[in-house]
Amino acid sequence: MTEVARAAGVSPMTVSYTYNRPERVSPESRAKVLDAAAALGYAGPDPSARSLRYGATRTLGVVMGEHLTYAFDDAQAVAFLAGVAEVCAERGYGLLIVPTGTGEEDPSRVVAAAVDAYVVWTTTADDPVLEAACSTRRPVVVHGGPEREGTTLVSIDNRAAARAVAAEVWSGTRRPVVLSLPVDRSRETFLAHGLDPASVAYPVTRERLAGYRDAATDLGLDWSAVPVGVCRGNDESDAEAVTTKLLADTPDLDGVAAMSDRLAVGALRVSPALRVSGWDDCHLAGQHGLTTVAQDMRAQGAACASAALGGAATDHGDAWRVVSRASTGG
Amino acid sequence: MTEVARAAGVSPMTVSYTYNRPERVSPESRAKVLDAAAALGYAGPDPSARSLRYGATRTLGVVMGEHLTYAFDDAQAVAFLAGVAEVCAERGYGLLIVPTGTGEEDPSRVVAAAVDAYVVWTTTADDPVLEAACSTRRPVVVHGGPEREGTTLVSIDNRAAARAVAAEVWSGTRRPVVLSLPVDRSRETFLAHGLDPASVAYPVTRERLAGYRDAATDLGLDWSAVPVGVCRGNDESDAEAVTTKLLADTPDLDGVAAMSDRLAVGALRVSPALRVSGWDDCHLAGQHGLTTVAQDMRAQGAACASAALGGAATDHGDAWRVVSRASTGG
DNA sequence: CTGTTAGCGCCTTCAC
């Protein structure tokens, strides 16, 4: 900018004004400045210097968890991002996807990102990345959970939704089972009976499990006997393997409450006649006639972005509904 | 940082070293600094100030075109972004999605984004957003086209691929037609006969059209008589409408070369027995038994990011193949 | 191992 000022024969301030308040500069000066800028290939004020000066970046940071690319492989995550992007575009904010995935360096990358606020995709309470986002003292909005002081939570009421959908899939069954998303960040596959929700680190998984337990209790079923198959991730083929194990453990199982449509589809691949419910109401649910919990991830993404950028947090607790289809005999 | 230094009773440089080269600071000083930082809620050096000082942001900018949210609605665009994100995560670069969509302000937003390089999703040569990206003098990689001096192009050879797939779908037909993506940024729907590729602003559309023309010539068909239905975007329902118009114009049409699987599926909805080819080999192609052009968008996204961040540009010209399925009688 | 100096590029404030 100094160079442009010299080339144009004016002071740096005039150059600055030319870009920020063109109307306060005489047409001649403006022309001189723009000519000089064109000649020197100066495209405008440096963004970093500007951010430093203003103390704001007009950028929203998004942290999608340990496997960044997962964010683009999962339809729900993509819908969520679409909602975030929509709000960002409206308000002229950049959307910065923070490069997590290495584990080790993730927290420092979060701290070092030039953003005004953070949206964090569901994780565990002890995730160092969440800690890092909060340590920057910038607004943090968490999707799904955990709830944490100083952050805003945007989530449906997973427990109530789980209770409702399990009431349907388990209605009239004797041997209900659960097909679960991971319980903690180690993401191990295992089988348990009557898994205690309190032992589960991911709040979303925990709440859904608690809701399933509620439903079991409502139906007079013994939760401590209910097999829970935990998958490594939201993945059909892993769900197939876990379903196979569940069947070995409980050959007469007759009702599968799955925490996602993809897991449900994995179960159906093993045993197409299974009574099963999913979660999300993605295109798979329609294709396979799955009873499922519908929620609008795009709206939730938009809500997260709005809240992070200073809007009021809209409550999404009740923004779900059970969609009944053939997979539960409907 | 100055405050932390004062609270810790050391100089700002010691604080800086504590964060950037901890090993060069005595354990005691380091402890004092970290204590003071914790007490003051200081999380580390300010990212903007750092970027200003270093002259680099460690952030890659991505411009997805006028409808930002489209980027998340289109499976190909998402796969592309996944590839970009993968490379960014590996190298510790942030991925900034520039908030385009307003039209008017888009170029200035591109200029004002704090990034080290740009990846631009396919557009027209006269797009002000592309101009803006180039004006910043930062490296620019364009996906699909246009080719432009000072930028790197990553693209398959659309013309050759179009020629190959049209050879298949039009083999033995008498009344071939084209179902085209938009020709320019006005994105209007219309019908033309023997549309001249040279009149088309989007390079991707232009090259595919030229390839179809090549195929027509190869097959001894008269290009000037070939109806071309241009859709407003990559959208099934629009394709349905345009196909209906094509059928009104040419009731005996017997071979549809579509520039995307979604357009092809739109055509099939109007007339399920149609001989038709698609493009992209997305999940729709498999579902509907579509003959199509397969290309790996994720790899192309990764290639764009690598090239933008200083790697060599890998050539993707031949990274396509025709997948033959039932929709062309295979 | 630690501190001093200087300046990255910009814009708010205040003069003229």
Place this chain on the structure above:
DNA sequence: GTGAAGGCGCTAACAG
């Protein structure tokens, strides 16, 4: 309508 001073927070280079 224009310009001079100062400082946003940081770190390279160079002492000590």
